[in-house]
Amino acid sequence: MFRILEKREMAERTVCEFKIEVPDIAKKAQPGQFVVIRANETGERIPLTMAGTDPEAGTINIIFQVVGKTTALLRSLGEGDEIVDIIGPLGVPTHVEKLGTVICVGGGTGVAVMYPITKAYKEAGNHVIAIVGARTKDLLILEEEMKAASHDLRVTTDDGSYGHHGFVTDVLKQILDGGDDVKLVVGIGPVPMMKFLCKMTKEYDVKTVVSLNPIMVDATGMCGACRVSVGGRTRFCCVEGPEFDGHQVDFDELVKRQRAYLTEEKVSMDRFTEQVPE
Numbered sequence: 001m002f003r004i005l006e007k008r009e010m011a012e013r014t015v016c017e018f019k020i021e022v023p024d025i026a027k028k029a030q031p032g033q034f035v036v037i038r039a040n041e042t043g044e045r046i047p048l049t050m051a052g053t054d055p056e057a058g059t060i061n062i063i064f065q066v067v068g069k070t071t072a073l074l075r076s077l078g079e080g081d082e083i084v085d086i087i088g089p090l091g092v093p094t095h096v097e098k099l100g101t102v103i104c105v106g107g108g109t110g111v112a113v114m115y116p117i118t119k120a121y122k123e124a125g126n127h128v129i130a131i132v133g134a135r136t137k138d139l140l141i142l143e144e145e146m147k148a149a150s151h152d153l154r155v156t157t158d159d160g161s162y163g164h165h166g167f168v169t170d171v172l173k174q175i176l177d178g179g180d181d182v183k184l185v186v187g188i189g190p191v192p193m194m195k196f197l198c199k200m201t202k203e204y205d206v207k208t209v210v211s212l213n214p215i216m217v218d219a220t221g222m223c224g225a226c227r228v229s230v231g232g233r234t235r236f237c238c239v240e241g242p243e244f245d246g247h248q249v250d251f252d253e254l255v256k257r258q259r260a261y262l263t264e265e266k267v268s269m270d271r272f273t274e275q276v277p278e
Contacts, residue, residue, distance in 0.1 A: 023058030032094030038085035063112035107189025137162035198246035208246035
């Protein structure tokens with residue numbers, strides 16, 4: 001059992017952050033890795049990327065958006081409550097080296113995943129430009145943290161309520177058109193965002209890495225639920241990812257696989273809502 005030490009609700013209470021006491025994982029976790037959580041004895045297993053760790057305190061931070069029954073169940077927990085299972089760290093850590101100018105692009109809750117990666121690239125001596133986006137100002141998360149983790153932070157909102165009125169790709173294009181010698185773009189967020197980001201950077205011939213979020217079950221490479229097509233090959237995201245060359249990812253297939261259980265997910269969420277009203 002793993003105790004929740006702190007809980008913070010963010011982004012109009014649709015996004016939640018937990019600080020959880022998990023000493024063994026906190027000591028080993030690196031940027032880009034994730035954990036698999038089971039909220040209670042009857043709960044399903046879901047992967048969540050860590051938004052930060054404190055090895056000395058023995059804690060990890062996870063940030064998740066309420067999109068279905070399991071995330072709604074997690075949000076119903078509070079400080080002092082316990083999560084029955086957490087395994088990790090899982091996945092291949094982000095490969096970080098000194099390259100020069102690196103652009104880190106985060107959309108929605110992908111900003112939580114991007115934060116420790118951005119911080120790591122800056123600490124490695126790179127000039128880091130961060131671009132973060134959300135549908136509206138109230139859904140923007142970790143702005144101050146991303147500002148501290150980068151040298152230059154750009155903010156976008158789809159509705160223009162804050163920062164640049166438009167998409168993260170608009171600002172990315174401005175930077176690439178500016179002639180900066182960009183060595184790497186890292187993109188994490190909704191699949192459509194990553195797809196169009198990669199389409200753009202391919203035109204500029206800029207290496208691009210994305211972190212994928214397919215359906216995942218066992219997270220050890222045995223079940224095959226997390227398979228994705230990268231460069232025409234089947235790859236297992238849990239043990240070979242979650243990061244891949246964005247120019248090689250079949251995003252259309254990824255979208256189809258993510259939508260495979262939408263009907264069942266809705267039924268499960270409706271039942272949970274009836275049992276635990278807002």
